[in-house]
Amino acid sequence: MISLFLDIKDLNVDLKDFHLQNINLQVKEGAYHVLIGPTGSGKSVLLETIAGFYKPYQGQIMLEGKDITPLNPEDRGISIVYQDYVLFPHMNVFENISYGLKKKNKSDKSFLESRVYEMAEKLKIDHLLKRDTRTLSGGEMQRTAIARSLIVEPKLLLMDEPFSAVDVNTHAYLTTLIKNVIEEYQTTCIHVTHNFNDVYNLAEQVAVMKDGKILQQGTLHDVFSRPSDDFVANFVGVHNVFKGQIVGHDKSLLKIRINHDIIIHSSDVFEQHSSDKTDVMVAIRPESIIFSNEPFISSVRNQLKGVVKNLFEVGHTVWIEVQVGGVTFRGVLTPNSCESLGIERGKEIYLSFKSLNVNLMEYHDDAYRSI
Amino acid sequence: MKSKMEISFISIAIFFTLILFMAVGSLFILPSFQGFIDAIQSEEMVEAFKLTIYTAAISSVLVMLVAIPTAYSLSRYSFPLKTLIKSILDLPMAFPEIVLGLALLMLFGNNLLGGFLEKFGIQIVFTVTGVIVAQFFVAFPFAVRILYSTFNYIDTRYEFVSRSLGYSEFETFRSVTLPLSKDGIFASGVVTIARCIGTFVAVLFLGGGTFMKTETLPITLYLNLSFGNVDMAISAGIVLVIIAFVAIVVLEKYGKEKAL
Known part of the structure; x- marks a missing residue:
């Protein structure tokens, strides 16, 4: 024991x-x-x-x-x-x-x-x-x-x-x-x-x-x-931390709206302290995001289309910032994958990530300000 | 090529060092060689030399025994009135030695502490004990100041590591802090000995400067100069310079060995 x-x-x-x-x-x-x-x-x-x-x-x-x-x-x-x-x-x-x-x-x-x-x-x-x-x-x-x-x-x-x-x-x-x-x-x-x-x-x-x-x-x-709050999320390199709102359920998944126009799904078990408060913080690790030139056909529940805003090399990886509506998502690829996908600034690209990889955290005003 | 500033600064350093050297060197020129030999072999000089070494040895040991725990406590511990105590200890370095001599005379005279000590048969004023007490209080603040800087300079994490390896606070002090403070303790010791040997006014006030009784080398110099006995006075000065020179040479040699 x-x-x-x-x-x-x-x-x-x-x-x-x-x-x-x-x-x-x-x-x-x-x-x-x-x-x-x-x-x-x-x-x-x-x-x-x-x-x-x-x-x-x-x-x-x-x-x-x-x-x-x-x-x-x-x-x-x-x-x-x-x-x-x-x-x-x-x-x-x-x-x-x-x-x-x-x-x-x-x-x-x-x-x-x-x-x-x-x-x-x-x-x-x-x-x-x-x-x-x-x-x-x-x-x-x-x-x-x-x-x-x-x-x-x-x-x-x-x-x-x-x-x-x-x-x-x-x-x-x-x-x-x-x-x-x-x-x-x-x-x-x-x-x-x-x-x-x-x-x-x-x-x-x-x-x-x-x-x-x-x-x-x-x-x-x-x-x-599964970082407990926005600070931990940012500190451990989650990078994609957004304010969102629970807008409903889709079977066992929670539907969350980010920035008025983006809906994503999460399988995270999130305990709301108050039923009238639906604000949450959403965290998605960059490694969880899959990039593709065409819509990704799989069981992945979250698929978004965006435009490559920026890309920069850090060591043996390439970091990619993709603008989806008013939100910037950050992902990471190897230089080879980046080249084979032909990723460049201004190119339209698809982002996919599992509902399992969408982590929800309690929202508080300080958290939103710190992002 | 040397800059103007470099040349100016080096010139200032050389010029004033040269004047100081000439002043010290003049001591060795003025008395005749035979006069010097006679003076250092005189009974007064021999007694003064013996008393100076005897009192300075005792007071220096006492200063170090008290200054080490004092400086360590000021460096490591927090306690009430710490800042005030530090300021009081610095005070004698800032005001003239004559004031310290007078203050010690007041304290150890009949009225205050002196009267109390006399009940136990301890007489301070105008005795050899008085000479030691005067030397102690003149040198003590200097020793504490050097040791305080030394202890402050030692990273407390050496002590933390030692204690985490099973050594008590005192064992750590003995096996880590003191060895690491060796240079500072040595420097403090040399300064203490030099201060004790060279102290004049406080020793004169508290010891009384009695001929062949409480007469240390600085007092020999003073008394003989007052009587117009220049050879004796200058010879006492030369002996003091030689003692200081030996102390500095030992310090330099020790410092170099440490650096190597």
Whole structure:
């Protein structure tokens, strides 16, 4: 049975110029939990509060069913890894890695050496043990920092943007290496990142933060496909977020009108808090939109005709903006698909997307203004 | 080709450094060599040198023992009146040493704290203890200022990481913060020793400047200059310059080793 490992209840932290407000976060044992959110949303403060560096004025942090809120950082069994490594500059690689273990096993020198060597070997830094940390590359420093944290076998590992200071190739290598080591040690992990590749590759659970609050948490699929509000939708790259109005039902589907003249269908289960309020927010991921030169013959319930307004290449993809009435839809294609469809500015094109991919969110005035 | 600004600024630097060097160098020119040898071998000079080193060693150790926790608390913790305490500690650096000497004399004289301490047999004014107390209060604000900047410069996340790895607050302070502050502690120590050795007015007020009793090297210089004994006065000045020079050389050497 998967038990609730970390349970944060109504946590409030006051740092004078920044506040964490009513944080509720649940992490299962052995899970890889990823925290995302814009800069300044409080992700790092939340990690440091969990580690015990900031005292909450309200709320509880439960770890393995025990309230650790009043405990000092050294008594929590939680390790932290920072973006810029924070390796002790007055110690070499061996001394950095063995630092925490030395505290636990002061007398057993041979045990200490064998454990450090074993951990360094797993992270492929065993040849660097005698090196001054200031002479290491970014990737080597980060592996040393992770080895230092993992060697004490923490109950929970917190990582604050651990791969953002390394180059692209090292990033990909480190992600795989560290994921394997963390899985081997069965360490529960909370990882803060801005990198969506990290989220796709690592996350089992995702939480989105903004202004010191958690807006949504759930599985990767939940958060990316069914964002809870317009901010989360925009942040996780939904791009097509519109104000709409429920105008009726078509069998089990909801009919939604966007911008007076566009009707789309959604199979989303949407609970209206008030029956007289029919306003909703509509979110459609760009990857869910299929482009074609002729009407697409399939069971797809939503098919619209528009004019290509703009297209621009981003890496190995082409982003396309299509004007449908007064609404701009954004989709994404590979350069090959774009070429074979002959897509160019001003061309008429069909957009299709499944009713399953039309996500509905509660409407509020702020949401509409933010779009 | 050097710019006009570069030439002007370098000229200013060289000119005024040269004047300062000439002023210090003139000390070494004026007394005869034999006069200098006789002076430094005189009983008064030997006693003054011993007392200076003895008192400065004690006061410097005391200053560092008190300044490290003071500076760390100002750098890391929030507590009531913190800003006021910081301002009070900075005050002696801003006003003349003579005012500090007078203030210490008032405090440790018979009326205030002095009377109270005397009940326990502790006499401060016009004693060697008074010399140490004066040196302590002159050097303490400088030491705190340097150490405060040092602790502020150290990223608190080193301490966070250490504590997350099982070390208590004090263990972290001992095994991470202090080693990382080594340069600042050393610099602060050198400045403290220099201030303690060179302090004159406060030591004169609180120690009394009694011949061969509470006479440190700066007081030897002052007393002998008052009596017209120029060779002794200048020789005391030379000894002080040599002590300062050794301190600076040690600091420079240590700094270079650290950089390498």
